[in-house]
Amino acid sequence: MVVVIVASLLASCGFHLQGALTVPADMQRTYVDAVDPHSLFYRELRAQLRMAGVDLVDGGAHATAILLILFDDTEQRVLSVSARNVPTEYEVYYTIEYALNAGSKTLLDTQTLTLTRDYTYDSRLVLGKAREEELLREAIVKDLVRIVLKQISTL
Helix, strand or coil, rough: HHHHHHHHHHHHHHCCCCCCCCCHHHHHHEEEEECCCCCCCHHHHHHHHHHHHCECCCHHHHHCCEEEEEEEEEEEEHHHHHHHHEEEEEEEEEEEEEEEEEEEEEEEEEEEEEEEEEEEEEEEHHHHHHHHHHHHHHHHHHHHHHHHHHHHHCC
């Protein structure tokens, strides 16, 4: 009996388990319009939207909402160098710009997000550091997608 009461209270206050995504009804059939349909962010975003039950369509004509990815870029830059002018630390960054429209209604104005991670570099461990950079980039993408979906779920 106590479990039922607690569950009812949690459900009534808007509590959702971590990872549970609620999307606006306008996003029933969504078209994701991206500048780069092969980017890590685009692929992860589509996968997470599908898992949330959003029906992704291939064109804007059949969509009830359009999620625009206006900018999608990732790169790295040198943060520090040794006395011999050899890079010893890099920063990986990922920037996206996006908006959400449903017909003529703007659900989410253009937003820009940039996330960064840094890592040390050792020229003796080139393969391992390349893999570390790849993993950091994937982690950044997952965080970006989580932020975007959280913003959408609050609409």
